[in-house]
Amino acid sequence: MMEAVKRFVGPKWRQYLAASLASYGSLCTGMSMGWTSPIFPQLRGPNSPLAEEPTLQQESWIGSLLVLGGLAGPIITVPLSRYIGRRWLVMGSNLPLLLGWLLAGVASDLPTLYVARLMWGCATGMQFATVPLYIGEIAEDHNRGALSSLFLLFINVGFLLAYAIGPFTSYWGLTACGGILSLFYVPFTWFIPETPFFLVYKDRNTEASDVLKKLRGTSKEAVQAELEGLQALVAREFKEEPKISDLWATRGNVKALGICVFLAMLLQLSGIDVLLFYMEELLVKVGTKISASDGTIIMGAVQVVTSCITPLVVDRLGRKLLMWTTSLGLTIFLGLIGVYALLDSYYNYDMGSWAFLPLLCLIIYMILFTLGVGPVPWILVAEMFPVKTKCLASGIASFMCWLAGFIWTRFFRDVAASYGIYTAFWVLAVCCGVGFVFSATLLPETKGKTFDEIQDMLNNRSKEPKPVAV
Template sequence: MDERGMRVRWARRLGTEILMDFKRCAVLLRAKITGVLPLYQRPRERRTNYRDPSTASYGSLCTGMSMGWTSPVLPQLQRLESSPLPHVPTLQETSWVASLLVLGGLLGPLITVPLSRRVGRRWIIMGGNLPLLLGWLLAGVATNLETLYVARIMWGCATGMMFATVPIYIGEIAEDEIRGALSALFLLFINVGFLLAYAIGPFTSYWGLTATGGILSLLYVPCTWLIPETPFYLVYQGKLDEASEILQSLRGTSKEAVQAELDGLQAVVTREFKEAPKIQDLWATRGNVKALGICVFLAMLLQLSGIDVLLFYMEELLAKVGTTLSPADGTIIMGVVQVVTSCVTPLVVDRLGRKLLMWTTSLGLTIFLTLIGIYALLDSYYKIDVTPYAFLPLLFLIIYMILFTLGVGPVPWILVAEMFPVKTKSLAGGICSFMCWLAGFVWTRFFRDVETSYGIYTAFWILAACCGIGFIFSATLLPETKGKTFDEIQDMLNNRNKEDKPVDV
């Protein structure tokens, strides 16, 4: 090799080493600040701690894209040259296009709850592919509103199945100290899906966006074949050897090292499943009633904070509240904010705790939704010139999205996976998901009616009032579950001391 070649090779090697040193320093600095151990410093086998929850959560990216699909598509449906429909839909018809996905979400828990004990979490996640792909197919060939309605219902069904199953799946395969961080991956992937819809939609046709969503959803099919069944479900089915093997893979350790955790799962199954689960179990103990009340309220608050309204109608809302930025550009900025904040959420949810995140973020949502309403009142009702302050609505919405993504969005689903006894977890999770989608359907369906009749500022103030109630609830009644095992959480909910705990048999 000549001298010049040797110099080039040496320079490349030096550059690579400097880049690697820089990356290591950055990761170590982050670890120093957050207390999170860098992934490359963990045993190589334990990377499945992140691989399997991420693979399972990829489906939420696909459903997130179907939920964000309406933001760029609804304006396109108003232009016949870019619409598959033979006529421009009315205000009521576009409201149904948006809200029927949320109505379809009600079907998810009705499917998952009866099947959860019979087929397991993995097969339910795989089954969510069917309505998801069918929805993209119908949207791609739609030439009338009725076909679009069915497509939206199919997407909603798939989304409801994901919301009811994936958080429980992650909670059952995660270690206690990183359970919250892994559960937050679910929301991260949803927000990536929204960002893709927001970023692709304004710069392509209706069919281009729909085809992209269908291709990404098709890729989810092989992903679901890669995820394992949860050790808990395998123990429940009596497949102890298979449960031990999966635990060894998840924890990156030996059979002897996971034996204590396997014995604990066996003890839980023996204690909790002496009889088949039934709906009466949800109110059999004080702890169950308390957990159900907390999680149902927070799941409904998630929707009543207005997140689906903002996500479904993002472009229209940015145009109506008076911002001077292009609605398409503003929507992309909002999507980027969602994703970036979702990357921060796993780092703080286990460090700051669920209670602190809930009451601080719900208080922040109350304040900024109120401010957006005041701005809209001055602009649209009193006709005051607010041009010098036209940046404020987008700024307030960005702060809203940051706060929602840090607390009000992920925490309810983390608590669903944490607060219920294993016997009632699937049933309770299905009920929480059902109530979440019911609240979302009512609000997304009638938001435009409230806006038309009473002004968009009134709609924002209603959202602010709901978040204010959530703040009071979270600050006074919500217990902290950070870093606690399932048994410790049950002891806390039932006000049990160690001597009061049931004896394993």
């Protein structure tokens, strides 16, 4: 197996291995996020661990508390990342993850289940704030996209496992699977190195050189230029400790922060967590005739396949084009699901010949989200901010993303219960429509531009024309 990996990726195989081991935790958090979809029907059945069947409001809290717990992720990781390093934060995210699986396994009442969901959310928020940063700092420019895609790929594999195992086992069976898989995370991450950037930042240059040599699969002399570049970067950007006020020190930073926060919130307001948490229930409610368990497995498989091709599409088509086209597509297909649900559940039309439509629309939704609305906000955070403020900006965008996700996952089912599932889908469509207008009119294109060119564009600075030789 290892020899096959070496032959496939060449001398840089250690980068792929380190990125995969760091991303493995996202597989476990993906399982915890997808856990609710097959578990909710079981909580209403005779084999539920709870003494009483949960109400609609209680189920909404079970679903949304994971997203609320995600708010703790950037609060924990942003200040600690400068002191204990990326590696220990990646490893530490497994502590609340394991605690969540343990609590879910022994839960016999709702408060215990609520705390388990909060713990899973904390772990998820920590990984979203740390693992992409870790991968970005161990990768080279030419393979950063491929390595970064592993994080999303592992998350989607986790969802697929939850969707594929949950319908065919008990509450405790799925929970035990998630807990056992999470047990491997600490031994796996024990073997990942600290990032060269953090080691240089802490003036541990000899260690940084050794790590670079191993990750690049070359000699100490060959990585000397890269090491000197990191030293120069740290000396230039970190003369003073980064402050939150640095984020609005320039007009360009304010504009970049507004763009990234808006798109990070759009990521959640498009309904992704709602669909992933309540997938089986929604497939039943919108009237599709395929079994809910089969539908969720198909959705999970689509996510995994699409996440494999996302890096290629992002680098070829650009950020702006992907954002406005995918948000427009989400608007159309969410709207169509709403129309179908209105005709099927409200007007009671015979929709038998169109029973395939909701699942087809959801599959296209998942493809479009995974290609554009999902990854682009985090790519823009990495491209629009200087190294000094990138971690702070990512933390704020992540915090607002989780906040929007909590509000929507908490109240989506209330909207559906009070005004119809079709209304809830139309609200999602309107949110995506706003994202389409924003992306088409206000979002700048950063594809192929250097950091200085992006800053000039954000600050509305025009280049002085070069004098023409006579």
